[in-house]
Amino acid sequence: MLLRSTDAKTFDLHDARFHSYVAPRTGSTRLCAWRTELAPGAPAQPHTVSEEEVFLVLAGRLAMTVEEESYDAGPGDVVHVPAGATIVVANAGDTPLTLWVTTSVGIRATLPDGSQITPPWSQ
Numbered sequence: 001m002l003l004r005s006t007d008a009k010t011f012d013l014h015d016a017r018f019h020s021y022v023a024p025r026t027g028s029t030r031l032c033a034w035r036t037e038l039a040p041g042a043p044a045q046p047h048t049v050s051e052e053e054v055f056l057v058l059a060g061r062l063a064m065t066v067e068e069e070s071y072d073a074g075p076g077d078v079v080h081v082p083a084g085a086t087i088v089v090a091n092a093g094d095t096p097l098t099l100w101v102t103t104s105v106g107i108r109a110t111l112p113d114g115s116q117i118t119p120p121w122s123q
Contacts, residue, residue, distance in 0.1 A: 001027065008035070011121045015042040020121035024105055032105055032122040036089075038097040044090040047109040047117075053081040053101060055089070060097030063090040 003026060008019040015038070020026075022033035035058070044063075055064065055078065062073040065088040066081050072092060073079055081087055091097040109117045 009121070014045045015039065018119070018121040023122055025123060028105060030105055031102060032107065033100065033102045034121045036099040036101055038089070038091040040091050040094050040096065042091055044088045046086060046088045047111050048084065048086045049081060050083060050108040051104040051106065052083050053103040055079045055081070056100040058098040058100055060091060060095050061093035062097055062099065063092035064088065
């Protein structure tokens with residue numbers, strides 16, 4: 001199946017933009033994949049993920065904390081996040097940050113206040 005950029009469904013949340021490509025709405029039963037864009041200075045939103053995630057930096061600089069480990073990643077770099085990890089994703093540069101994220105259908109994010117989000121871009 002070919003999914004063109006015009007097929008993506010776009011969502012905005014917490015000063016980030018998510019372009020959903022692979023999800024149950026496009027016929028996937030196990031995987032989700034989307035492109036995320038973060039503007040410079042966008043506030044970081046800590047959250048705990050229920051499933052593994054893979055973050056590929058397409059453009060810009062990623063500042064990411066996974067549990068207690070901090071990473072600075074650039075284009076072509078990948079950060080692998082284990083299920084159950086608390087993460088913080090931030091734009092470390094002065095240009096837009098673009099990421100490709102892959103995970104499992106059914107992922108949930110738990111925010112610091114205990115509330116949970118099932119991201120609509122993963123459905």
